[in-house]
Amino acid sequence: MKTWMKRTGVLIVSLGFMACTTTSGYSEKAEGKLTDANIAAIVVGANKIDISAAKLALDQSTNGEIKEFAQRMATDHQAVLDSAVKLVTRLGVDPQNNDLVHALGKQSMEHEAKLKTLSGGEFDKAYIDHEVAYHEAVIGVIKDQLIPGADNGELKDMLISVVPAFEAHLAHSKMVQGKI
Amino acid sequence: MGVYFSRIEKRFAGYSKLNLMLCALFFASCVNSIGKGNLERQPQVHEVEIKKFQFKPANLTIHSGDIVRWVNRDIVPHRVADSRRKKWESHDMKPKDSFDQPVFVSTLYICVLHPGMEANIVVQES
Known part of the structure; x- marks a missing residue:
């Protein structure tokens, strides 16, 4: 439990920190905010x-609850991803990585390496x-x-519309967490 | 002879009564069915929108036998079912898909794919 809380705290703090530093980093260049290209890359x-991570869980876990949750994540996030890519392509926005994207990618690699x-x-x-x-x-x-x-x-509308999906996934993940 | 005619008369009289009764019954059944046709309520279709991981309206009031039509306006799939998943269940509804289900009793229903998504159908007395 302590390990989980520690890991959770580290992730949230680091994501929050990266978001803040990225924002402040871009404040000098982009009038205090992320560009749409950065936002597209983050999404x-x-x-x-x-x-x-869901694909890894589908491969490695034998727990029904975990596999069902992982399948939901794989399906829903692919749908959100497809929708986001379709929109930014239509808008002519070319996703551009920034510090937050790099931080997310690094944490993901470390997390998956540990899971393995x-x-x-x-x-x-x-x-x-x-x-x-x-989430x-x-x-x-x-x-x-x-x-x-x-x-x-x-x-902006697309971002607003995906929040309920992430919130539903958060509630689902907590429910599964309570059973594991 | 008088007795004979009176017997025929009685026979006819009886036959006529039987005919009359049959006609009356036939007529009555016709009237009854026509009446029922006019009085019986045709099932109505009620649309429930699935948007932002919510059912809208969250509380739907219908008459028994009405059809509830769920329409997925989210970008992810949803699957609706009665809360115990015993009476009815939709397919995985892709975006823009819809699912029709006649509903006869009040029920709590859920999205099987997304725990926490639930809403009510209330069947009111006719």
């Missing part, structure tokens, strides 16, 4: 990360604990950084 990256060393109940717990923390953190970034930062109205 694409955040969804890809959760799909990747685990099995059984340990794997299930590490996976679902991270899912709870990850909490991403919801915070979308609400506090991406929605206020989006210039394009359609991009």
Whole structure:
């Protein structure tokens, strides 16, 4: 429990920190906010990360609850990703990575490397604990950084519309966490 | 002879009564069915929108036998079912898909894919 809380805290703090530093970093260049190209990259990256973790869980876990949750994440995040890519393509926005995207990618690689060393109940717990923390953190970034930062109205609307999906996933992950 | 005619008369009289009764019954059934056709309520279709991971309206009031039509306006799939998943269940509804279900009793229903998504159908007395 302590390990989980520690890991959750680290993830949230680091994501929040990166979001803040990124914002402040761009404040000098981009009038105090992220560009739409950065936001597009963050949305694409955040969804890809959760799909990747879900695929790992589908491969490695034997727990029905975990596999069902992972399948839901893979399906829903792919749908959100497809929708986001379709929109930014239509808008002519070319996703551009920034510090936050790099930080997300690095954390994802470390998390998956650790998951690959685990099995059984340990794997299930590490996976679902991270899912709870990850969804909490991403919801915070979308609400506090991406929605206020989006210039394009359609991009902003898309971000607003995906929040309920992330919130539903957070509730689902907590429910599964309670059973593991 | 008088007795004979009176017997025929009685026979006819009886036959006529039987005929009359049959006609009356036939007529009555016709009137009854026509009446029922006019009085019976045709099932209405009620649309429930699935948007932002919510059912709208969250509380739907219908008459028994009415059809509830769920329309998925989210970008992810949803699957609706009665809360115990015993009476009815939709397919995985992709975006823009819809699902029709006649509903006869008040019920709590859910999205099977997304725990926490639930809403009510209340069947009111006719």
